[in-house]
Amino acid sequence: MSLAILSSQRSKDPSTQVGACIVNKDKRVIGMGYNGLPDGCKDDRFPWGKAAHECCCECGCGCDECQCSKRRKVEYKWLKDKNFYVCHAELNAIVNSYGNSVRGCTVYVTLFPCNECTKLLIQSGIARIVYYSDKHKDRDTTKASKWMLDYVKVEYTEHKKLDKNIFDMTNEDLKRIVESEDQQDESANN
Ligand SMILES: O=c1ccn([C@H]2C[C@H](O)[C@@H](COP(=O)(O)O)O2)c(=O)[nH]1
Ligand SMILES: [Zn+2]
Secondary structure, eight states: OHHHHHHHTTOOOSSOOOEEEEEOTTOOEEEEEESBOOTTOOTTTSOOSOOOEEOOSTTOOOOTTOOOTTOEEOOOOTTOOGGGTOBOHHHHHHHTTTTOOOTTOEEEEEEOOOHHHHHHHHHTTOOEEEEEEOTTTTSHHHHHHHHHHHHHTOEEEEOOOOSSOGGGOOHHHHHHHHHHHHHHHHHHHO
């Protein structure tokens, strides 16, 4: 997970940086990725914002997290929404495995995978997902992910929360993370 967190730091997304690290049964890193624009699409030439929404629900919050069914896009400034362009961290981690099979591997992700990434992870044979944050758990995309994963019995587990920022960690802290991941792996295998 520490590698996934480090990878996430390379993302230019101002609201959510995501990192993914795929490891095989022998704990070899097979691929890593973060959410970013496709190759050649310059970070400063594409939008990192989201199209504005109008909220019609009683709370009237109008925020991006609102899941009200009546919510609708009111502003559609010439494709100015990052979601059209961003390659998700999981997709990049798979692409960066350069054709090596990820079947049976575990993916460490800093954010619970969306439905599109979940489809990709399932189709490529990922056996297990370890996630750090589930901050979008109320979004339909996350609910759909969980439905698919439960249905096909791909295991997903929450990573133990770290008590420090990754950059303030000592070697001892990092060792502790690895040990706790080993313990989680053992209990998953039993
Ligand atoms: O499975 C996922 C889901 C999301 N991401 C990326 C895509 C976006 O860049 C951010 C989410 O932005 P919000 O502003 O929090 O909606 O996370 C991903 O890489 N993998
Ligand atoms: Zn995704």
